[in-house]
Amino acid sequence: MARKRALITGITGQDGSYLAELLLGKGYEVHGVVRRASSFNTERLDGIYQDPHVPDRNLFLHYGDLSDSSMLVNLIHEVTPHEVYNLGAQSHVKVSFETPEYTADVSGLGSIRMLEALRAARSDARFYQASTSELFGSTPPPQCETTPFHPRSPYGVAKIYSYWATVNYRESYDMFAVNGILFNHESPRRGETFVTRKITRAVARIQAGLEDKLYMGNTAAIRDWGYAPEYVEGMWRMLQVDEPDDYLLATGVGATVQQFIDRAFARAGLDPADHVEIDPRYFRPAEVDYLLGDPTKASRQLGWTAQTHWDRLADIMVDADVQLLQDQLNGRLAIR
Ligand code: NAP
Numbered sequence: 001m002a003r004k005r006a007l008i009t010g011i012t013g014q015d016g017s018y019l020a021e022l023l024l025g026k027g028y029e030v031h032g033v034v035r036r037a038s039s040f041n042t043e044r045l046d047g048i049y050q051d052p053h054v055p056d057r058n059l060f061l062h063y064g065d066l067s068d069s070s071m072l073v074n075l076i077h078e079v080t081p082h083e084v085y086n087l088g089a090q091s092h093v094k095v096s097f098e099t100p101e102y103t104a105d106v107s108g109l110g111s112i113r114m115l116e117a118l119r120a121a122r123s124d125a126r127f128y129q130a131s132t133s134e135l136f137g138s139t140p141p142p143q144c145e146t147t148p149f150h151p152r153s154p155y156g157v158a159k160i161y162s163y164w165a166t167v168n169y170r171e172s173y174d175m176f177a178v179n180g181i182l183f184n185h186e187s188p189r190r191g192e193t194f195v196t197r198k199i200t201r202a203v204a205r206i207q208a209g210l211e212d213k214l215y216m217g218n219t220a221a222i223r224d225w226g227y228a229p230e231y232v233e234g235m236w237r238m239l240q241v242d243e244p245d246d247y248l249l250a251t252g253v254g255a256t257v258q259q260f261i262d263r264a265f266a267r268a269g270l271d272p273a274d275h276v277e278i279d280p281r282y283f284r285p286a287e288v289d290y291l292l293g294d295p296t297k298a299s300r301q302l303g304w305t306a307q308t309h310w311d312r313l314a315d316i317m318v319d320a321d322v323q324l325l326q327d328q329l330n331g332r333l334a335i336r
């Protein structure tokens, strides 16, 4: 059988990089959309080129942007993918309050541009939309696939548009289009300004004596944090079933930001009381207080279950950031 081709928007992000590795390992030809930037932005893909077990010759990167519909149309014609994973987004909730229109354009309209490109090409590719627990916003937990939405940020509002666009194209045009409603998932590749990575990176720097203080926003918020490599496996499974449907991925276990802080500092033998301070700059105009997912449907129908909960995740991320910093410091010493 011919090799399957997958197209990933957001391939340079946390999830895109893990998904690319997963699909290459399964023998896919992987195509990714990369934004032009003034400095390298493909760092998370470096492992693919360095790992002899991952066939990088099957990875193809294309310059593009979710705001550029003609580019997306041309790309669909060129790649003729079997599967499309729309992971590209302005994905930072706090930043979305400062860039609401841009966030709506990329994280909202971007999905319609991709769906229209597929429709124009009469493609029968299976389409995955990166939906989010931010859709639930202020609706109390536990949240499942039928829980009403009440987004609390321009990011959540943009993503709700993409959620319904995906449902609508499935119903209107008989497309295999699905939403993965993913709760927070993290890893050593998490962007440095999301809360878990901000904490674990600071822990490493405080332990090394490079910093002394960590300034935080609302540490009472509760999140259901899982491990990103497990979640991309769930995305792939959503496109392998017979009938398209929407699924929620979560661990079913929640913790406060404060609990994550305590665990991360303890892992490095530090006391957070000596280092953590609250800075109102990190508060949001509207907060999502409590997210806790019920992943029963994914467990029953996809055979997917999260293996890593927030406490083990904190350990993994602290260890990785401590190691990363050591490597960087050693490199700097070597250059001198
Ligand atoms: P991420 O690390 O922030 O990656 C976002 C990706 O989107 C990056 O590759 C980024 O490119 C790309 N991108 C940004 N603006 C773009 C544009 N205008 N055109 C094309 N690509 C653009 O996010 P992530 O954590 O991997 O999340 C992947 C997706 O899942 C996102 O859609 C996010 O909203 C959603 N999601 C994430 C979580 C989570 O907890 N991680 C949970 C639910 C849903 P650059 O590298 O050039 O910036």
Ligand code: F7E
Pocket (backbone or CB within 6 Å): 091, 092, 093, 094, 131, 132, 133, 134, 182, 183, 184, 185, 193, 194, 195, 196, 198, 215, 216, 217, 218, 219, 221, 222, 223, 257, 282, 283, 284, 287, 288
């Ligand atoms: O915040 C609180 C903050 O920015 C988590 C994105 O991947 O997951 C992510 O969105 C919580 C919030 O993620 C700081 O107020 C306290 O309550 O790590 P975060 P998020 O907003 O949950 C969802 C599912 C997505 O879809 C998004 O794309 O932590 N918090 N102090 C802080 N957050 C940050 N970033 N920085 C702080 O200093």
